[in-house]
Amino acid sequence: MSFHDLHTPLIRARGATANAFNRSVYAGLKSGGRYVVIDHAAAAGSGARDTESLHRIDPTLVVEDVLEAGFVLDAQSNLLANDTDTHAIRVFDPAVKGETDRFAYRFIRP
Template identity: 30%
Template sequence: MKLTSIIAASALAMFSIASAKEIPANIKAGIDNPNRTEDNRARDGDRKPGKVLTFFGVEEGMNVADLASGGGYFSEILSGAVGPDGHVYAHNTASQQAQDSRAQLEEHYASFGNITLDLVAQGEPLPYEDSSMDIVLVSLIVHHLHYAEGSGETMPARSSEVYADIKRILKPGGVFAIIEHTAAPGTTRAESAAWHRAPEETIRADITSAGFEFDGGADIHVNPDDDLKNNIFQSGLRGKTTRMVHRYVKP
């Protein structure tokens, strides 16, 4: 099946923001922040952060949690986008690798002035107050949450707890922002997880069942050469996959 047919078959209401909305000055400032690393800047062409963060509605003065933030690609941009009156919480699981790079990353973040690095033990609750965040961003991580061995076609119990914790820290009306490698519609949880992907309909069902309202999707990352049925690490498409960009809201 052609990609265009696959997308048309999706139950999601997708739309492009490429020409519908100008990228705001605050997000441009975040992208142009001179403190960003050159390695992260090199990813901009693929990740299209201006379009993505415009769709998510990032504004000055916001508090944003960047979960599983890795080397800080989005945290760096969000810093400038929320400005001096906002704050970015760069969350990472407290793995040995994260511990080893902590000092270097904290020194780097100090130059931004409004990024806090938080290393949290696996399974521990998020270290943020109830209703304290305007946006929670999860980029390319949800495929780890939609399946666990033995869970079949049911959302894993641990994932339900994670989504409940995200809902807890969001303000009413706050945005749960998701970017994820897309799997073909109808793909099982086990199969798509093996590809490091997830079907859009599965993610939407899981997150709305956790009490969020789906607030739209944007077709920012579409690659017609991606059949949505391949392992991103084996297909040569890493960094070039078709990815869902979903916005959910806490009622």
């Protein structure tokens, strides 16, 4: 639940990017290796806008980022989804802490 951090100004200022991280994971896996990303969902269409302020990321951006590194989306789960989460408050807010709307994707290296 920290993939979103790869899009924050602090981490990017230190030279890390989602693209570089995903390429590194890809290089470290053999064909058939799996890469799982779980994070707090942001509002659809928000991209990386809420990564620093709310500690959330648009799930669509995550998929785009990881596919760009060469992975294939293998599976996804809504087991951690929470339809009552408005995506409008920080994940640490007591009103939603531990109950955020989260997504889980499994990617595979071809």
